[in-house]
Amino acid sequence: xxxxxxxxxxxxxxxxxxxxxxxxxxxxxxxxxxxxxxxxxxxxxxxxxxxxxxxxxxxxxxxxxxxxxxxxxxxxxxxxxxxxxxxxxxxxxxxxxxxxxxxxxxxxxxxxxxxxxxxxxxxxxxxxxxxxxxxxxxxxxxxxxxxxxxxxxxxxxxxxxxxxxxxxxxxxxxxxxx
Amino acid sequence: xxxxxxxxxxxxxxxxxxxxxxxxxxxxxxxxxxxxxxxxxxxxxxxxxxxxxxxxxxxxxxxxxxxxxxxxxxxxxxxxxxxxxxxxxxxxxxxxxxxxxxxxxxxxxxxxxxxxxxxxxxxxxxxxxxxxxxxxxxxxxxxxxxxxxxxxxxxxxxxxxxxxxxxxxxxxxxxxxx
DNA sequence: AAGGCCATGTAAGTAGTTACATGATTGA
DNA sequence: TCAATCATGTAACTACTTACATGGCCTT
Numbered sequence: 001x002x003x004x005x006x007x008x009x010x011x012x013x014x015x016x017x018x019x020x021x022x023x024x025x026x027x028x029x030x031x032x033x034x035x036x037x038x039x040x041x042x043x044x045x046x047x048x049x050x051x052x053x054x055x056x057x058x059x060x061x062x063x064x065x066x067x068x069x070x071x072x073x074x075x076x077x078x079x080x081x082x083x084x085x086x087x088x089x090x091x092x093x094x095x096x097x098x099x100x101x102x103x104x105x106x107x108x109x110x111x112x113x114x115x116x117x118x119x120x121x122x123x124x125x126x127x128x129x130x131x132x133x134x135x136x137x138x139x140x141x142x143x144x145x146x147x148x149x150x151x152x153x154x155x156x157x158x159x160x161x162x163x164x165x166x167x168x169x170x171x172x173x174x175x176x177x178x
Numbered sequence: 179x180x181x182x183x184x185x186x187x188x189x190x191x192x193x194x195x196x197x198x199x200x201x202x203x204x205x206x207x208x209x210x211x212x213x214x215x216x217x218x219x220x221x222x223x224x225x226x227x228x229x230x231x232x233x234x235x236x237x238x239x240x241x242x243x244x245x246x247x248x249x250x251x252x253x254x255x256x257x258x259x260x261x262x263x264x265x266x267x268x269x270x271x272x273x274x275x276x277x278x279x280x281x282x283x284x285x286x287x288x289x290x291x292x293x294x295x296x297x298x299x300x301x302x303x304x305x306x307x308x309x310x311x312x313x314x315x316x317x318x319x320x321x322x323x324x325x326x327x328x329x330x331x332x333x334x335x336x337x338x339x340x341x342x343x344x345x346x347x348x349x350x351x352x353x354x355x356x
Numbered sequence: 357a358a359g360g361c362c363a364t365g366t367a368a369g370t371a372g373t374t375a376c377a378t379g380a381t382t383g384a
Numbered sequence: 385t386c387a388a389t390c391a392t393g394t395a396a397c398t399a400c401t402t403a404c405a406t407g408g409c410c411t412t
Contacts, residue, residue: 002272009279019391032274034267039372041393064380065391075283082280083287086272088295089212091336094180094264096210096329101187102260103325105253109261117266143353147281150343150350151274157339158269165332172328175321197363217400219365242408243363
């Protein structure tokens with residue numbers, strides 16, 4: 001149950017409408033939590049019903065922009081949730097499964113898929129390092145900034161892992177023609 | 179939709195009953211795909227209905243062990259799936275989200291949670307490296323073996339990433355009392 | 357005959373995905 | 385006025401989770 005807390009965090013950083021949130025979930029928020037606009041609108045409704053956020057009093061009609069901000073109860077709930085414990089989820093990765101399956105039924109078509117993933121992860125890595133260069137040029141001592149940087153570095157390290165591992169996997173797939 | 183293919187892979191590696199599969203999903207299969215016994219029994223039923231696997235003809239009653247094996251259609255389906263394309267899923271990690279939220283509402287209780295995760299990932303890493311030392315003592319040229327080793331190395335590298343990153347995050351959380 | 361474990365399931369709920377629907381605003 | 389885009393939603397479905405139910409077998 002992390003989506004509501006992702007939304008609370010985003011709204012505390014900056015009050016937004018549903019569509020703005022969707023855009024932010026495609027960018028910076030998306031580095032650690034992804035969500036579609038359908039999920040976001042549904043959850044905004046729930047959070048409003050629960051009294052954790054409110055819409056700026058304005059338009060009752062449909063295609064109209066609706067801006068939300070966090071209420072004190074919402075902030076308290078987020079603060080409570082930060083200290084909550086939650087075990088890390090076990091791995092569930094289709095690509096690793098494909099490799100294992102390929103060991104039984106053959107590697108047909110796997111090569112291309114690995115190359116494709118390598119490209120995707122390399123691009124993501126480039127994007128993250130560009131953001132790091134732009135937003136965190138030197139170490140600062142501001143706590144908030146350091147936390148943001150730490151989260152970004154997790155993204156960088158994860159993408160680096162994938163790039164390295166995919167290269168290794170490609171090598172394992174096509175042994176040197178000796 | 180990877181669970182059926184995880185089961186097909188497991189059954190091809192070794193025909194099993196539902197409970198045996200559950201145990202294997204807690205061990206080696208679980209390194210890349212986790213599943214509970216409820217998921218497994220349901221999916222076994224679907225795969226049998228679909229003619230991809232069959233139960234060894236035996237017991238019609240409830241508390242009785244039922245052994246499954248893969249039919250030719252099942253093997254063909256798995257082979258097809260291996261070559262199928264599927265984009266990597268975007269990150270969705272509650273712990274990273276907690277760090278980001280902590281930047282807004284404060285880091286209360288986060289320290290303990292990071293330490294706890296560090297312990298969990300260190301243990302998992304130790305387990306993986308023990309398996310590596312036991313099962314892959316030297317490089318072999320058998321394709322199947324190399325693929326298995328590559329998958330295991332992904333697990334090792336991922337756990338290593340978490341251990342390193344969590345240590346760094348703890349340092350960022352508690353700045354040096356200068 | 358009772359308790360524990362082996363083994364297979366059912367039921368209900370939550371979260372996420374995919375496809376589609378509807379209205380408002382703006383510029384050609 | 386038409387098309388594109390902004391903006392908010394509904395509906396149906398799939399996957400996963402959590403809690404519980406049922407029966408068989410073995411040991412004491």
